[in-house]
Amino acid sequence: MSTDPAAAPADEDAPAPQAAAAEDATPPEHGAEEAPGEGGATGTEADAEASADAAEGAGAAPAPSGAEAELAAQRELRRRIEERKAGREAPVEAGGKLQGVAADLLAAVKAVEGGAAPTAFVPETAPAAPRRPAPEPARPAPAAPAAPTGPSDRAVDEVAAVLADGGAPASLGSAVAEALGDGGAAMLREDPWQLLRARGVRPEQADGFARALLGAEARPDDARRGRAVIGWLLEQAALAGHTALEADALRAALGQRAVPDPEGTLRAAVAEGDVLVFQDPLETGAPAAQAPASGPGGPDEAEEPAGTPVRVLIGLERYALAEESLADGLAGLVNTRPAAGPGLDEWQSAGGEGRGSAAELVRAAAGHGLVLHSGGEAARAEPAALLTAAASLGLRAWGAVHGPDSRARLAATLSGEVRAVTVAGLLSGAEGPGRDADGSLALDLLVVLDAPQLDVESAAMLVEALPDGARLVLSGDPGVLGSAGPGRVFGDLLASRACPVVVSRTPDPGPVGELASGVGAGELTAVDAPGHEVAIVPVREAAEAVHRTVQLVTESVPRAFQVPPEQTLVVTPGHGGAAGTRVLNAALKEKCNPGPGRFAGFDPGDRVAYSPVPGRTELGRVTGAEQEGLRLRCAGGEVLVARDRVAGTLRHGWAVTAHQAVALRAPAAVVVVPGDAGAGLTRDWVYTAFTRAGRHLSVVQGVGPALAAAVAERPAKPRTTRLPLLLAPQLPASA
Template sequence: MAPGQPDAPGEHHADGDDGTEADTQADGAREADGTTRTTEATQGTEADSADGERNSARTDTTAVAEVSEAEAELAAQRIERERIERRKAGKTSPIESGAKLSGKAADLLAAVRAVEGGEKPASTVFGDSDPAPRRPAPAPGHRPQPAPTPGAPASKTVEAVRGVLAEGGAPDALAPQVAAVLGEGADAVLRKDPWQLLRAGGVRPDQADGFARALLGAGCGTDDERRGRAVAVWLLEQAAVAGHTALELPVLSAALGRQGVPDPDAAVQSTLASGEALVFQDALEEPGAPARREEQPAGQRAERTTEPGGGPQDDEEGLPVRVLVGLERYALAEESLADGLARLVNSLPEEGEESWREAAREVSGAATELVRAVTVHGLVLHTGGEAARAEPAALLHAARTAGLRVFAACHTPDGCHRLAELLGGDAAEQLVGTVAGLLSGAEGPGRDAEGTLELDLLIVLDAPQLDVESAAALVESLPDGGRLVFSGDPSALWSAGPGRVFADLLGVRACPRIVSRAPDPGPIGELVSGIGAGELDQVAAPGKEIVIVPVRDAGEAVHRTVQLVADSVPRALGVPAGQTVVITPGHGGAAGTRALNAALKERLNPGPGQFGGFDPGDRIAYSPAPGRTMPGVVVKADIDGLHLSCTGAAVVVVPRDRVAGSVRHGWALTAHQAVGTRWAAAVVVLPGDAVQALSRPWVYTAFGRALRHLSVVHGAEQALARAVAEVPAKPRTTRLQTLLRTQLLSSN
């Protein structure tokens, strides 16, 4: 038995068996170094292709001398989650919905209530601990410092785990990861429940079965309750990798059956009783019916259940409902997010309104509607393409001029740079930062004694890239009376992490939505706008802004791509190779990022790759945390590690033992790795084996990375036009819309 090692974070949403990127809008499977394994929990619905791999993030457990921004961000999010959990702990009043259920429905509901009543082990959300204190405000005149992060697991624990892994025939390279996930006494946990090995990234159920047989002997069987519980949690984790915050109960049960669990219902009940997952019942809106307002106390958890047959049933009001099972962390994040948004909507103060009226008088033109909406609403949505960023910039400038405390957060440093250019002035850089930097405390304003950000207005650009946990952490950090604007392009790819926050908010229609009418300029803007509407139009490009390069096979696609980047684009357009990005649907395959990066390195920066395959001058994609990619260049390598010059950051030093897990060559990227950043030129590679990965959001995002020139290396024939016309974003299963209807619409 040899559990597979996880790929680099850039392969979080890995390749399908056709070598294409299975991103959040594509059906697909997860892949580890060329081998594909199906994400059973999603039933083929979607598997992401984002930058930053969750599984490999767990392997980054080696202590580092200095706290990096990424580690500080993760620690800050962990603190916010703990505070959210403790706040939720006080909201345990019983819920009467589902009282008349029977069969499987009653069993599942009873399991949840057993946890809530303390009859079975409870998770932290049901604890009675006191609320966690907020972080104190930073000292005047000093920038907030990144939060501390725990170090690596004790070497004694790692060695003990390594011994157990050896007994079970598992690679000892998993030891640091397993020790970090299971904590102190991890070796004893593994001996007692060998299927806990599934908590390590890259391990499949069949591999965990082999490990369990080696430790437990002939008495180990597929009907073991421990196995069913561990596989259920593993499936929910795989669903989260694919973007879901929960799974419908019939989907989870069917997936458990395909994994050889003989009694899926018992496995689900055991998982619920352990407190590792929660079960919910969500009302399904009837087609054409007005949004249903569920009258429940704020923060109260709506319990979810179904009939024994697995399909939806009617609730007491005769409306259909669906049953969802989700991991506790995402359930808490969605509930916290809905609570926080409702708080912002309902807490606008009368004092200070003159400042907002003054801000409205400062603005004219296209941004007027947005500014006026923000003066009277605590939550506003703003949609549009690249040109529409000028409107949030105008809002930011007007509010600051009126004396209000403002800040804007973008997905990437490049997005921050583009917004700062629109703002102009010496202070522009102080008003803009990344979401990661704001959450970690490395960027943005300070926090008050209660831990809330000292802001009157927060604008979040690139809002579709927000996963549910980051969004909840942001909203929880805003003070009562603060304004929040989510701005972004709804046609682009969704977040790398679970949830679809921006899309769910747009779907609820419970707050103002300002639609920008500013078109993106030039032939590329015209082409991308048409793709967003489902049309692949032929666009006039007199200045060679758009070039289509047909190819017959993947080998020719790689050859023509290298030729374009190294010769044709620099010679014809004056765009150097360092300002051109290559985007392809996947990491694997004959024309994936691995093959393209190898060919581009050989042509543009040949070398022996003496430091983990890298040489000074190599372009790289550095993933400091799941869902984040920082393009950069290798500066040098020494005993300390790999020195990288990344966009928007000082030189980053990646220790030797973390290079393989967080750095990859970066001439060629996936669309999810490239989202939020734009280059002077983009070469989009569409090999014939990439057909299954193509969708309208993928094409829209990939083509939109180009500022001046777009080359399309086209081997997908008619599949490209079909994808644009017929393949929209794949649905994700989330609970946020239901919670938002409860919290926002019932308060209006």
């Protein structure tokens, strides 16, 4: 490595940086404000501000076409989940995958509906019941997603009137009306804490709203408040990647939110059917013992047998059903051979009959319905070659990626009739081959790149939409940050060994690739960079980090590598703090495109980060402002952001977080690691940030040894998921 050839040496006498709040260490896309995890609850101010941004833009006009596509896909999945719920004979059927204590807890729903008092309980520990044998997976073809529809103007007006009575901002009207559905105004007046179901609202805000509506009747021990806080905590956990939470962690988080009786509150939520309870064995390979039954409708109590240790998990039905549906669909792909078609010899011939991981991927896809492929940026050529080979054999082959920037990179490597689409566009019908007569995607092979970015809901929709006999290849870099939504689909599948896994032997080239390979292996080592491809710029304080970053973007990198500022990606750990995206963007705007911010803080020529829906960010440039809103040019095309959506969907985009940049890549990247970020760094964050660079990487280093420690000791923040457990019983014994 080298120091920046054009940067002055750091001031060795500068004072050591002051430690800032942990807000700056966790980006809002993944970190949930006080979302309980494996060890309890954590929180970040950056996440709260992201929620506030969403709240400000919640009353927005219909989103542009790109956002509509993704929102339509999300609505379609939720519609199917509601249909499944409505089709069940009794509430206890919601736990069809459960037995023993967990099933008895869910049976309380039926008892309560019949007039009985809730008596279900959440045990501290209990032996797990064995899962019933999984039926042969049946994946009915879903109908094509309907066009996105929002709440009616009347519903929004009615909700807005209730919000006004409680002193809540009118901009929440559309979001609350959409979250609560028909009759939302009456529901909100009856139970003000239902406000927490709208994205961006926090418990203290809902408490103030409830006090305004209910007066002295709004108490911390109100059962309605406790149940609403449980739902909010589980949704916040989903933002951090969890599909369920351990009962102990959830109880602890309820206590931190001033819920007087966490145990009783959780028991009531289970009885009312607000949440589901799961007992999962800690060792998935060991048989679980049948737990003693208790609660309404259960058999007589029996002596508790010895069994495998279990963890008791609490989850929302929405994510539980998505994870179960995904497991069933994936098992169907593993257990069913692809439809008749070209033989192995034809596949090998079309793939060039070569050796190495590219040829291995072609052979694996020829004979299996589900294949995993892992590798870095250079390895993306291998799934692209597979798509081209499949198309040459007459198969309907499509490649899907995470965002427009990634789509453009994939399209540049494809040939023939193969097309690249985004996952959101494919699911919504805005892109891709369309649907056949059965409602399935009209394709024979789907290769999903950026697979680590798939959350359980998107993955479930993809798998359900595949026609019988189709092949699915999931490809991605397992070292990058995970999905913005709940789940760990790609990582869970790699760990489960459910299907063939092809590990690319095509490394990313040059000093940047060598450095990234070391980080992925847990080592931060010096690399030889004779052309200054990797530069380390040590700094002592945040102000110096900002100064060096501006200097690198506007002077050093353009002069040494002929990369203009607009093609350099600046990555920093969080939005807040003395060297977060806000401060860096302000400094870079002043240097690159000074202006008064005539339109909501933006001027024509500003570089922006556009997030039409949570968890999806693309970079663009402001081309103009008009009465209707702000016009952008993004990788996906021209976008008009409605005036009342600007605050909630746009940030200046010279500097972004690694989570925002995970699907982006630029000729040059400047990674800023300020002194207050050390405690929040992880290996996957560092790896993601470093691998955004193509030709040149500069690291503005302010944490000293903490950077190497994070790479060596903190691989990633853990996520609680159930996919491996759900998938294991449905796989062949040899899997």
